[in-house]
Amino acid sequence: MDLFTIVTARADYELGALVIIDQTQLPEREVYLALKTPEEIWEAIYLLKVRGAPAIGVAAAYGISVCMQKVDEVDDFYREFARVKNYLASSRPTAVNLFTALERMEVALLKCQGAGVEVLKQVLREEAEAIRKEDAAACRKIGEHGLSLLKPGMGLLTHCNAGHLAVSEYGTALAPIYLGQEQGFGFSVFADETRPLLQGARLTAFELQKAGVDVTLICDNMASSVMKQGWVQAVLVGCDRVAANGDTANKIGTSGVAVLAKYYGIPFYVLGPTSTIDMDCPTGKEIKIEERDPAEVTEKWYARRIAPEGIHVYNPAFDVTPAELITAIITEKGIAYPPFSDTFRGWKECK
Numbered sequence: 001m002d003l004f005t006i007v008t009a010r011a012d013y014e015l016g017a018l019v020i021i022d023q024t025q026l027p028e029r030e031v032y033l034a035l036k037t038p039e040e041i042w043e044a045i046y047l048l049k050v051r052g053a054p055a056i057g058v059a060a061a062y063g064i065s066v067c068m069q070k071v072d073e074v075d076d077f078y079r080e081f082a083r084v085k086n087y088l089a090s091s092r093p094t095a096v097n098l099f100t101a102l103e104r105m106e107v108a109l110l111k112c113q114g115a116g117v118e119v120l121k122q123v124l125r126e127e128a129e130a131i132r133k134e135d136a137a138a139c140r141k142i143g144e145h146g147l148s149l150l151k152p153g154m155g156l157l158t159h160c161n162a163g164h165l166a167v168s169e170y171g172t173a174l175a176p177i178y179l180g181q182e183q184g185f186g187f188s189v190f191a192d193e194t195r196p197l198l199q200g201a202r203l204t205a206f207e208l209q210k211a212g213v214d215v216t217l218i219c220d221n222m223a224s225s226v227m228k229q230g231w232v233q234a235v236l237v238g239c240d241r242v243a244a245n246g247d248t249a250n251k252i253g254t255s256g257v258a259v260l261a262k263y264y265g266i267p268f269y270v271l272g273p274t275s276t277i278d279m280d281c282p283t284g285k286e287i288k289i290e291e292r293d294p295a296e297v298t299e300k301w302y303a304r305r306i307a308p309e310g311i312h313v314y315n316p317a318f319d320v321t322p323a324e325l326i327t328a329i330i331t332e333k334g335i336a337y338p339p340f341s342d343t344f345r346g347w348k349e350c351k
């Protein structure tokens with residue numbers, strides 16, 4: 001698929017850079033950035049130039065690997081690794097993939113204590129690549145499991161962007177849609193624009209249109225109207241962190257869509273890799289919700305300021321959908337139905 005030629009994040013070791021497509025410039029321009037320092041990588045994650053839970057994890061893994069290729073003293077290696085790891089981990093708090101990817105890189109490194117610096121660099125390169133490949137493979141499986149719950153001709157609704165740009169290849173929430181497209185399912189998809197940063201309008205609409213899917217963009221406050229008219233038979237959303245009880249953090253506005261789906265009797269599906277399930281987080285209450293710059297609400301993306309100067313703004317980037325509103329959670333390992341925790345435990349135990 002033409003869409004899949006877009007590279008969300010990759011390491012270019014000759015250039016000494018993490019290369020990403022700048023998602024803030026989509027859909028107008030497909031611009032790639034070569035990020036060479038921890039500061040540039042931190043800023044790209046913070047400013048959502050690379051975003052989406054798995055993509056942030058992959059970018060951080062490649063990013064730290066690229067930065068560590070420049071360290072030649074074995075004595076400095078572990079100290080510098082810890083410094084860059086902690087720094088990158090401070091870029092965004094909610095998506096667990098950022099932390100698990102960086103932890104995995106550290107574990108790989110710690111297994112090689114006593115090795116020479118070239119071995120350590122190689123280990124980081126391999127681990128980062130393994131993280132990306134596992135995510136891509138998980139997406140395909142998520143798509144297959146998700147598609148088994150859908151029927152040809154269905155109307156679907158999605159919020160934010162959990163597609164190719166947020167992971168790689170099929171994405172998570174969009175994976176059944178891409179697989180269905182390949183198999184002639186003829187879905188019609190409603191993409192919520194997703195205020196305030198418009199990931200739905202800028203990214204999901206772009207992706208689905210490029211893939212030839214029948215997609216209609218709606219403002220967030222139109223979801224109830226399209227559901228009421230019977231145009232939506234299932235909601236598919238991604239996730240940034242799933243607590244052990246199934247409470248799910250995803251882009252702000254997701255919980256509102258879940259409430260609407262419950263009201264209209266529409267199944268509400270959460271799709272993501274098992275790496276997004278955080279068994280150390282018992283419920284959604286323990287998930288840290290990122291709060292962002294008020295300017296994202298008052299002026300960003302608009303030609304002029306749209307709110308009075310000095311207005312108080314509350315700008316949480318995510319919200320938590322309670323497990324009781326979720327019909328099923330679909331991962332690469334299968335489909336979990338409520339109560340979710342036993343299934344999660346089984347998945348986590350058999351790695």
Ligand SMILES: CSC[C@@H](O)[C@@H](O)C(=O)COP(=O)(O)O
Binds near residue numbers: 166
């Ligand atoms: C497969 S991506 C899943 C989630 O990360 C996605 O739905 C989302 O909320 C992204 O938020 P963002 O702030 O754009 O990083």
